[in-house]
Amino acid sequence: MPKTTGTESNVWISVDEQGRLVLPSELASRYGFIPGTSVRIDEETNGLHFHRSVASLAKVYVEPSGQCNLNCRTCVRNLWDEPMGWMSTGLFERLITGLRALKTPPTVCFGGFGEPLYHPEIVEMVSQVKAAGCRVELITNGTLLTPRSSRALIDAGLDILWVSLDGATPESYEDVRLGAEFPEVIKNIDGFRAARRPSHRPTPEIGIAFVAMKRNISDLPALLRLSTQLGASRYFVTNLLPYSQDMCSEVLYSRVLHEITYIPSRWVPHLDMPRVDANKDTKEVRHHILRGGYNLSYNGDNLGRANDRCPFITRGSTAIAWDGSLSPCLPLMHDHTSYFSNRPRFSRRCVIGNLAEKDLNELWSQPEYVAFRQRVQAFDFSPCTVCGGCDLSEANEEDCYGNTFPTCGGCLWAQGVIQCP
Numbered sequence: 001m002p003k004t005t006g007t008e009s010n011v012w013i014s015v016d017e018q019g020r021l022v023l024p025s026e027l028a029s030r031y032g033f034i035p036g037t038s039v040r041i042d043e044e045t046n047g048l049h050f051h052r053s054v055a056s057l058a059k060v061y062v063e064p065s066g067q068c069n070l071n072c073r074t075c076v077r078n079l080w081d082e083p084m085g086w087m088s089t090g091l092f093e094r095l096i097t098g099l100r101a102l103k104t105p106p107t108v109c110f111g112g113f114g115e116p117l118y119h120p121e122i123v124e125m126v127s128q129v130k131a132a133g134c135r136v137e138l139i140t141n142g143t144l145l146t147p148r149s150s151r152a153l154i155d156a157g158l159d160i161l162w163v164s165l166d167g168a169t170p171e172s173y174e175d176v177r178l179g180a181e182f183p184e185v186i187k188n189i190d191g192f193r194a195a196r197r198p199s200h201r202p203t204p205e206i207g208i209a210f211v212a213m214k215r216n217i218s219d220l221p222a223l224l225r226l227s228t229q230l231g232a233s234r235y236f237v238t239n240l241l242p243y244s245q246d247m248c249s250e251v252l253y254s255r256v257l258h259e260i261t262y263i264p265s266r267w268v269p270h271l272d273m274p275r276v277d278a279n280k281d282t283k284e285v286r287h288h289i290l291r292g293g294y295n296l297s298y299n300g301d302n303l304g305r306a307n308d309r310c311p312f313i314t315r316g317s318t319a320i321a322w323d324g325s326l327s328p329c330l331p332l333m334h335d336h337t338s339y340f341s342n343r344p345r346f347s348r349r350c351v352i353g354n355l356a357e358k359d360l361n362e363l364w365s366q367p368e369y370v371a372f373r374q375r376v377q378a379f380d381f382s383p384c385t386v387c388g389g390c391d392l393s394e395a396n397e398e399d400c401y402g403n404t405f406p407t408c409g410g411c412l413w414a415q416g417v418i419q420c421p
Helices: 025-030 089-101 122-131 147-156 170-176 182-195 217-229 245-250 283-290 360-364 367-378
Strands: 003-005 008-010 041-044 047-050 059-062 107-110 135-140 160-164 205-212 232-239 270-273 295-298 317-320 325-327 336-340 343-347
Touching: 059 089, 089 122, 089 360, 107 122, 122 135, 122 147, 147 182, 160 182, 160 232, 170 182, 182 205, 205 217, 217 232, 245 336, 325 360
Parallel strands: 059 107, 059 317, 107 135, 135 160, 160 205, 205 232, 270 295
Antiparallel strands: 003 008, 041 047, 317 325, 336 343
């Protein structure tokens, strides 16, 4: 049986007389290790790393609404020319039917590019997804988290509430979240915390999501302390993805992708570092090592392993927009332009199909979609985030390795720079 610690498990498995590994059925089902599927295995220094099968659907991002009540400085909608609406009852019922038909219920995360609490039926949506046997998460800006909606979300069975907080003071927060009032949002989170049933580990869990940039990074320590007081047990930090050229000056990763520390290679020296205190005695040494051109492992974990690995494929995820369109990931859910190294890059929307026409499992199992997931898991794309020197890097249409739409070599999610809960 698995021995679980935090979010990880230690699992002992047996080897049969033919030398085959025998996995517990629940574990095999969870990761899609079923007869007829192939599984990628990476051989590492001290063991094997098994990847989730591309047949395994483990997380579904659902965008209830493309609309929002704020005009955040960091938001794509400031420069968007796309229709914005909310998911219809009919489409949502199709989603619920699809979730119920799955052998292993996935996690459902309500989010996307709009504000989920803006949808008038969001509480009922959470309740129905929970009744379908799924774990349910929701990310919100917190402004609409009233006492009434807080109690309703708790009663509906929400598992994790993520709140976006990009500052620890009214001045820094309201400089980013235009239209929101920091004291009101803090009051809303505290009210949600107090409304939870008393427990050693109260549910729903509260998570804080922070978009890091030059104007607010100094607030992070104070925000972590404040969030702990508000009952948060999860913290999530991502970098800024600039959707306008003037926001490029705010990024905190101008050089990190070009440092060879983050590019694993057999041709550079390997340095394995233990845990050390982070203080004035080690500051200069740690900085030198990080910038020193080593293939670096820290306490056994290779820092370069996060490169060229799509987090959405790794998690067995898919994304459904408010109009019912299913896409491989959140970045491919809508057309948008973002900037990297002050150069624009257009990402065209990739739609596998629509819930109005096919059910969830049918869309997930389409041969061309399965082949795409296999291609992304192998990640044989041109390194546009490191190179970025030709016209092909300015869109996701094709790359210099001969890959065609959608190409992922310029995706910052795949390089561990941008993250989603």
